[in-house]
Amino acid sequence: MSSPTPDVPASESREARTRQMLGMKGADIKEASIWKIRLQLMKPITWIPLMWGVLCGAASSGEFTWSIENVLRSLLCMLMSGPLLTGYTQTINDYYDREIDAINEPYRPIPSGAIPLNQVIAQIWILLLGGIGVAAILDITAGHTDFIMTKLALGGSLVAYIYSAPPLKLKQNGWLGNYALGASYIALPWWAGHALYGHLNWTVVVVTLIYSFAGLGIAVVNDFKSVEGDRELGLQSLPVIFGVQKAALISATAIDVFQIGIAVYLVTVGQQLLASLIVLLVIPQITFQDMYFLRDPLKNDVKYQASAQPFLVIGMLVAGIAMGHAGI
Structure with missing residues (x-):
């Protein structure tokens, strides 16, 4: 490993390398290894929510x-949802965002010139075909004659494409883009986990799509790091449309209200105890919103996410367990 440059403390260099490997904001460091650069394109930090969503879906099926x-089937489904298809999503997003990244995050692999575009395109196809292939294997091993896992993989991949690529490029619209992202992080992996072990029905689909409005709020948090470039290139993110403070309030409100809404729904299906637990898990999120996010969204976005999101994802699993108990 190369030593840090003289003007960069060793601790800061290590932190920057970790952020680079995980695909996090603030990874202002050069890395020579092409495989580390490929991994950075795939943003491993973003795999975790989708892998967790598979668990939530398995729980809600009531059949796990x-x-x-x-x-083993769950791990294979997580491989599909996380490293392969989320990796595909992040890579194709970086490919189509290379101009805006040159403004907001010039150290990213593509704008920095660390990886040629033809290799990026090859990586996109390998991850996409790998994810669809794993989905087909899951269908075959589960005995799915309707190939529901393959359909979900294809549908999710299409959403990822139209989110990032012109002419639709949903991310240009703050509402549509963030909801598509929220649904991709909550509903899609949930459906995959549920369908792997049970029957994916319309109740589960609708409830998780409503839950995905909380995901919209989370997606808005990610917009603050790129507000300067979004404004310059005319992208209508919520921080650009409403301003930083109002967008932060919209984000926090969506996150809290729709979690509480899911808790109310669970009360109606006889899951009062688990519904109460979800409400209790919202309280620390509100606390961290007040402590960090609402006070300075631009400075504290990462700190807020690290503090509050564990409570949200635990609440998702609680909701999945409750739905499984209720036989939804």
């Missing part, structure tokens, strides 16, 4: 049992 076969 602890066996070696089911654990």
Whole structure:
């Protein structure tokens, strides 16, 4: 490993390298390894929510049992949802965002010239085909005659494409783009986990799409790091449309209100205890919103996410367990 430059403390250099590997904001460092650069394009930090969503869906199916076969199938589904298809999503997003990244995050692999565009395109196709292939394997091993996993993989991949690519490029619209992102992080992996073990029905689809409005709020948090470039290139993110403070309030409101809405729904299906637990998990999120996010969204976005999101994702699993108990 190369030593840090003289004007960069070792601790800061290590932190920058970690951020680079995870695809996080603030990764202002050069890395020579092409495989580390490829990994940076795939943003491993973003895989975790989708892998967790698979668990939530498995729980909501009410059919998951602890066996070696089911654990292996879950891990394969997480591989599909996380490294492969989320990796595809992040890579194609970086490909189409290379101009705006040159303004907001010039150290990213593509605008910095660390990886040629033809290699980026090859990576996009490998991840996409790999994800669809794993989905087909899951269908075959689960005995799905309707190939529901493959359909979900294809549908999710299409959403990822139209989110990033012209002419639709949903991310240009703050509302549509952030909802598409929220649904991709909550509803899609949830459906995959549920369909792997049970029957994906319209109730589960609708409830998780409503839950995805909380994901919209989370997606807005990610817009603050790029507000300067968005404004310069005419992208209508919510911080650009409403201003930083109002957008932060919209984000926090969506996150809190729709989680509480899911809790109310769970009360109506007889899951009062688990619904109460979800409400309790919202309280620390509100606290961290007041402590960090609403006071300075631009400075504290990462700190807020690290503090508050664990409570949100735990609440998702609680909701999945409750839905499974209710036989939804």
